[in-house]
Amino acid sequence: MQGTGRKRPVSSCIPCYSKKQKCNHEYPCNNCTRRRRPEECAYYPSQAVQTTSLAETQKERMNNENENENEKNVGLPLDLSSNNYSRINPEPKHSLAELYGYFEDSSLNTLAREYHLEFSSSFPSYYTMVRNLGLDEEETRHGLRQRLTPNIIDEVQRDMDRIPDRQVVDFLVQYFMSEVNWMDQLIHPPWFLSQYQRWWAIRQLTRVSEVEFAVLILRICSYASQFxxxxxxxxxxxRGVSLADIRHTCDDIATKLAAICNRxxxxxxxxxxxxxxxxxLRYLSEGKSNAFCEALNHTIRVAQSIGLHSDAVTSRxxxxxxxxxxxxxTFCNLYIWDSISSRQLDRVPFLPSGLRNWPLMRLVSAENGGTQSEADVPEEFTSRLLQARLFDFWRNLGPIQDSEYVITEAEDRYEKFCSEFLTSLPSSFKLHPDKSWDKRFPKLPLQRQLLHIFIFESLCWNYRPLLPKDMGYIQSLPAYKRVLLSSQKRGLAVAALHVLDGVTILHTMMGGSHTRFPGIIFYTFEAAVLLAYQCMDLDFPGVNHDAPLNSEAKAKRDPLRVGITNLTREECIQAIHRSLNRLRMLAEVSSMAEVGAHTLAGILNKIPIAEGDNRKTTDTSNYQYDSTTANKVTDSLHSELPDSSSFDELISLVGLQEMSPNWEPLTSDFADGLTAVTGPLESWDVQKENP
Structure with missing residues (x-):
């Protein structure tokens, strides 16, 4: 008689299981690394809760090795220099650049100019001067191969012993790469995973960069757990540990290790x-906008101190x-976040416009229907680059902060935006997109939808200053300006409707479940408030003076005109109700959504009801998200959701599938690094020597 025991759980990663190869159960595993496809390494979700003694055994062995290593390091001198002057005059605790505020890689500041007058015919950087004066970088305060002292190593190790089990960390990193990273794309998976596997091979963290990378891993785990x-x-x-405990542990350890790195x-x-x-980003997902702004300010200061804003620094x-x-x-992301934050909080940006040290737009080689093509297939960072260009366009063209709203100038900006920016979008990202590559690249529809939300939100921002205008001002305008102003108010409402429709589609693509993603919550509230403000006027939207468009080509060049022609007040009010429903649902996991729902409900109750309006207050106390709403609103965006089979595949996707750019021969160093994950960390040394 056959046994009735349970089927043994699958412990191998998906690629190794399908290829029937022996997997070492790490992330990324040995086989995926050897095949130079670490981003494809993925495990079944059920493996996150399987128990095994392998990780505990490895951790115990590493602890024993670390104790032996600590005993060997005790008493070793930290400064091996035999220079008598070094012993008499010990190294200062701070660098000259740190105390005087010089940018160390500048070729134009006071240090560089004085050295030019005395020693050189060119403008060398600060570090060039240090080397020419006979001081090795190892001996400087900011030595990029800087090792930790034994006491600090022990302090770091005590915190490292508290890190969650590696299988927990692997699962969160894997989930981040496959389901979260597409939103901001701060991490390039192949680059990060090569560093990630080499980091796990380190027996003991003895350098600042190694501790910094540990903080990065912990911050990623904490952020991923938010979703x-x-x-x-x-x-x-x-693995039996609550997400809240994992998040708290990661944040606590990361904060302590980050303080050590700063010291x-x-x-x-x-x-x-x-x-x-x-x-x-974690602050932002928790609804702490001011804390996010402060963290962004700190991040930008560090980025500028290491020359992230200048490609010439990295070249040298x-x-x-x-x-x-x-x-x-990374710098491109900082520019986007700075632009969003300054616009939302009505603050001056930390980064000025014109700093375009951004990646080039690249095409990838992809196969579709048996044919190889590079016609118009963007790699995964293209959507983020387009967002940066969008914000840069409005920074250079948009209204000056606190300036008077000029009706004709706002219309000129809109026409220039349609003729210059919208026409320059790749076919996969246009408002009427080519979707032939969507099944090949599952994250492409989500990235495109997020870009469209940003596009219509920018149009709201262009017309938003017209709302406070009172009737006395409007009546004082010439007749043609009153007509134009009325058209712009309708255009603002149409743009807000497009934002809400885009958010609905994006939310559905993400599963229509609870989420803390600010891109869903914030823009739902913002667009709904704009509509509510206009609906306070019983005569809105008024008489339409815009002629209907006669061709689809004209509609593509003017994305607001079609909506202006068919706009109704009832449509706007229903959109506000749907927004309130979404915020109330998300309020169960997000304080940002909770406060937004409470505020929007109060505003909605103040909207006057027109005579003959049968509108009723919607009871949303037991609201469940209805994904069919997204299917109805797609007509207004001239966009469609993927078919049911591809949508299910998108939601159930566990492995990382991304668009990989053709780096040509430039990635030989990266490819070679993947084959030597247990060797010395030369790439770490390069990164530390040349920030």
Whole structure:
């Protein structure tokens, strides 16, 4: 008689299981790394709650090795220099650049100019001067190979012993790469995963960069846990530990390790910029906008101190192209967040416009229907780059802060935006997009939808200053300006409706479940308030003076005109109700949504009801999200959701599938690094030597 025991759980990653290869159960595993496809390494969701003694055994062995290593390091001298002057005059605790506020890689500041007058015919950087004067970088305060003292190593180790089990960390990193990273794309998966696997091979953290990377991992885990549970993972814990406890542990350890890094190296590195950015994103997902703004300010200061704003700095340091690309992508993200924050909070940006140290738009080689093509297939960062260009366009063209609203200038900006920016979008990202690559790249529809939300939100921002105008001012205008102003008010309402429709579609694509994603919550509230403000006027939208468009081509060039022609007040009020429903649902997991729902409900109750209006207050106390709403609103955006099979595949996707750019020969260093994950960390040294 056959046994009735349970089927043994699958412990191998999906690629190894399908290829029937022996997997070492790490992330990324040995086989995926050897195949140079670490981003494809993925495990079934159920493996997050399976128990195994392998991780505990490895952790115990590593602890024993660390204790032996500590005993060997005790008593070793930290300064091996035999220079008598060094012993008589010990190294200062702070660098000259730190105390005087000089940018160390500048070729134009006082240090560089004085050295030019005495020693050189060119403008060398600060570090060039240090080397020419006979001081090795190892001996400087900001030595990029800087090692930790034994006492600090022990302090770091005590915190590292509290890190969650590696399987928990692997699961959160994997979930972040596959389900969260598409939103901001701060991390390039192949670059990060190569560093990630080498980091786990380190027996003991003895350098600042290694500790900085530990902080980055912890910040990623904390941020990823904000989006759990989810449609692809419905449990509220991992391996028996609650998500709240995991998040608290990661944040606590990361904060302590980050403080150690600041004490040892006040300047920072790319890793520091990234983990500070993730801290800010966590604040934003928790609804702490002011804390996000402060974290962004700190992040930008560190980024400027290491020269992230200047590609010339990275060129002088000799970084390979992949590392330079990561710096450009990080700076591009900082520019986007700074633009969004300054617009939402009505503050002056930290970064001025014109700083375009951004990546180039790249095409990838992809196969579709058996044919190889590079016609118009963007790699995964293209959507983020388009967002940066969108904000830069409005920074250079948009209204000056606190300036008087000029009706004709607002219309000129809109026409220029339609003729210059919208026409320059790649076909996969246009408002009427080419969707032939959507099934090949599952995250492309989500990235495109988020870009469209930003596009219509920017149009709201262009027309928003017209709302406070009183009737006395409007009546004083010439007749043609009153007509134009009325058209712009309708255009503002149409743009807000497009934002809400886009948010509905995006939310449905993400599973229509509870989420803390600010892109869903914030823009739902913002657009709904704009509509509510206009609906306070019983005569809104008034008489339409705009002629209907006679062709689809004209509609593509003027995305608001079609909506202006058919706009009704009832449509706007219903959109506000749907927004309130969404905010009330999300209020269960988000304080931002909770406060937004309470505020919007109060505003909605103040909207006057027109005579003959049968509108009723909607009871949303037991509201459940209805995904069919998205299917109805897609007609107004001339966009469609993927078919049911591809949508289910998108939601159930566990492995990382992304668009990979063709880096050509420039990635040889990266590819070689993947084959030597247990060797010395040369790439770490390059990163530290040349921030």
């Amino acid at each position: 759990l549970p989810s449609p692809s993972y419905t449990l509220d814990g991992i 040892c190296d006040s300047r920072g590195s790319l890793f520091r910029v990234q983990h500070l950015a993730f801290l800010g 340091h000799g970084l390979n192209e992949l590392d330079r690309e990561m710096r450009r992508r």
